Amino acid sequence: MxxxxxxxxxxxxxxxxxxxxxxxxxxxxxxxxxxxxxxxxxxxxxxxxxxxxxxxxxxxxxxxxxxxxxxxxxxxxxxxxxxxxxxxxxxxxxxxxxxxxxxxxxxxxxxxxxxxxxxxxxxxxxxxxxxxxxxxxxxxxxxxxxxxxxxxxxxxxxxxxxxxxxxxxxxxxxxxxxxxxxxxxxxxxxxxxxxADIRAMQTEVNIEFAKEIANSNYDYQYELSTDDQLGKALVDMRDSLKVSARREKQEKFMNAGLAKLSDIIRDHNGSMEELTYQTITFLVKYMELNQGGIFIAHNDKGENEETYLELQGCYAFERRKRINQKVGVGEGLVGQCYLEKDTLYLTEIPVDYIRIKSGLGDANPRVLIIVPIKRDAMVEGVMELAGFQELEDYQIEFLKEAGESIAVAINTTKVNERTNSLYQQSLQQTEEMKAQEEEMRQNMEEMEATQEEISRKNKEIEKQSAESRSLLNGLQSLMAIIEFEPNGTIIEANDNFLNAMNYSLEDIQGKHHRIFASDEYAKSDEYKSFWKELGNGHSKKGVFERFSSTGDLVKLNAVYTPILDDTGSVQKVVKLATVENE
Structure with missing residues (x-):
């Protein structure tokens, strides 16, 4: 009934x-x-x-x-x-x-x-x-x-x-x-x-329904009668408000998440390791997932070398086993995501692909999402996140937009690290140049001391013989200087040396010292030993026979001095010489 x-x-x-x-x-x-x-x-x-x-x-x-x-x-x-x-x-x-x-x-x-x-x-x-x-x-x-x-x-x-x-x-x-x-x-x-009873009952139900709507309870169970126009209007309003609330929730999720992510990027962009760790930690917690990692694309040897992905920041991974892990392009799901430049969302995870560990044991995740970290068409890396709760479309879209922000941050951090490396290298070279200048100064001081000694001796000789004084002055005016790389490649030469050897700087720059030696000597073990000892930091003094561009033999009274950097390695070799006339 x-x-x-x-x-x-x-x-x-x-x-x-x-x-x-x-x-x-x-x-x-x-x-x-x-x-x-x-x-x-x-x-x-x-x-x-x-x-x-x-x-x-x-x-x-x-x-x-x-x-x-x-x-x-x-x-x-x-x-x-x-x-x-x-x-x-x-x-x-x-x-x-x-x-x-x-x-x-x-x-x-x-x-x-x-x-x-x-x-x-x-x-x-x-x-x-x-x-x-x-x-x-x-x-x-x-x-x-x-x-x-x-x-x-x-x-x-x-x-x-x-x-x-x-x-x-x-x-x-x-x-x-x-x-x-x-x-x-x-x-x-x-x-x-x-x-009237039905309408009164409907009115009470509608009032209760309206109160639930006013309290933002849009999932309230409401049975709509076929002839209840007010109820139908309330259901339509509920559905509209529910859609608006869902959209507002999703927009708030997106905007708040991206804002927090921007703050994290701004506060931790000084180091790639710190940036990736803080970023993936935030994303895993914000998305209510369980673990994640960020793989950075590297190409250490240039564009022609093969690119690889390195796990640089991770959260809840087996850190000792996974950190610095390298993945090739196209290798596994991570490498495939990098290659295709598209997001992978899986709810059926390959067996033993990844495990989520806790104090009570470990288990396979139910959800795995791999998102390329890219800006425009440039992929800077890949982030991989796993958990037990399936993601909605707006959450996946958030990860994609987050990937764009992270890509910009990674690129900026790479540039900053590269700039800092170049700056440090520049400082090191500056220090090396200062050391070399100091060594040159000391050598010059030694030369000056030598010259002073020679001058003193010349004065003594001048006292004995004007001809000896004239000869010493001639030797001093003919002092020649040339610089080499440790392997003997010519770097620089002064006019005295160029005039003595009858070369222009363009003729000898970038060429090996052997152009001044005879073919027989240049191929000898003695010659190789000569440059090997210079490369090991040993100075050479003496009179050396060299040949000018015209094939004329030129005898040089010279000192080969290796210039060392801060590490003790030979940076270059400086030759100070005077030409001895036949």
Whole structure:
């Protein structure tokens, strides 16, 4: 039984209860009225016995069958019997016939024309039989028949009887039609009441639903009725707000995440290791994943060499085993992601590809996402994250945008590290140059000391011989200087040397010292040993025979001095020489 049917039965039950009360009071009143009528013609036996039997018949049926409608029909019959009793008690008084109409009116309350049938049938049988019996008693002089009272007339002719019965029939038809109309109206009223109850219930549900919407509970379970327009509007509003809230949540997730990521990049861009560690740590926690790593693309030997990916920053990986791990381009999922420059999102992870460890053990992740760290078409690396919770589309999109920001940061950090390396190298070279200059200064001081010694000796010789002084001055004016790389390649030479050897700087620069030596000497072990010792930092002094560009032999009184850097390695070799004339 549906809820509506149950309420309809309850509604009909209330109607029947009201009609029962009216009928019960009417029957009780009829009983008392019968006792009252007994005073007129001493009809106490009929008034008490018939009245009591009527009461017992009605109320007994009602008591024994409370859930049945039998007492409705019994009550209808009892009302008609009371009518016959009253007619008998008042010796056929016409006014007693009106009690039949009272019975019919009372029975209208049941809104069921069938309830009137027992009373109607009894009235018809009673009127027909009693009228006929009284008629026979009068016309045939039968005193016994004359004691059957139906009317105060001597007898009722057929015309009067037909009018009498016809009026009763009209009253019954009108009462039946009224009963049907009242039943129809009751059904209409019930439908309206039921609809009002439904709408009231819908209103309460809609109010509760609206409160949940106001509290941003967009997942509240709400059953929408087919004819609930307000509910439909609330559902549409809920769905619209839910979409807006989801979009706002996703935008907030994206914007807040990228802002925090920018702060991390700004605070830790001084070191690649620190940058990658802080970045992957933030992403793993922000995405509510379990572990991750960032692989940086490297090409140490130039563009023509093979690129590889190195795990530089990781979170919750087996750090000792995985850090500095190198992956080739196209090798595994990480290498394939770098090669294809596209995101890989897997929910079916290859067995033993990766394990997530905790204090209680380890397990395969349910989700693995590998995102290229790229800006435009330039891939700087790959980040790999794993966890147990599947990602939504906006979270994957966040990782892609995060990859672009990280790519810029990695590129900037690479440039900064390269610049810093060059700067440090420049400082080192500057220090080396300073050391070389200091060594040159010391050599020059030694040369100056030597020159001073020579000058002193020259002065002494000048005292002895002007020719010796002239010769020393000539040697000093012919001092030649040339610089070599440790392997003997010519770097620089002064004019004295160039003039002595009859070369221009362009002719000798970048060439080996062997251009000044004979072919035989240049190929000898002695010559190789000569440069090997210079390369090991040993100076060479003496008179050396060399050949000019014209093939002329030139003898040089020279000192080969290796110039060392901070590490003790030979940076270059400086030759100080004077030309000895034949």
């Amino acid at each position: 549906t809820d509506k049917q149950q309420k309809l039965e309850e509604y009909k039950g209330e109607i029947n209860k009201r009609a029962d009360r009216v009928l019960s009071f009417t029957i009780a009143g009829y009983f008392l009225f019968g006792i009252f009528l007994a005073f007129f013609y001493d009809t106490w036996l009929v008034g008490l016995c018939v009245g009591f039997l009527n009461l017992a018949l009605y109320f007994g049926t009602k008591l024994l069958l409370p859930k049945q409608k039998a007492h409705h029909y019994i009550g209808s019959l009892v009302m008609a019997i009371f009518m016959a009793q009253f007619i008998y008690q008042m010796h056929g008084l016409f006014e007693m016939h009106f009690t039949a109409f009272i019975a019919i009116i009372v029975l209208i309350g049941y809104q069921d024309w069938k309830v009137m049938l027992p009373a109607t049938i009894f009235i018809v049988i009673h009127h027909a039989s009693f009228a006929y019996i009284q008629y026979l008693g009068v016309t045939e002089g039968n005193e016994a028949y004359q004691q059957i009272y139906f009317t105060q007339l001597d007898y009722m002719d057929l015309q009067t009887f037909l009018f009498h019965v016809g009026l009763v029939a009209v009253a019954v038809v009108i009462a039946g039609a009224t009963s049907i109309y009242m039943k129809t109206r009751s059904m209409v009223i019930f439908d309206r009441m039921h609809l």
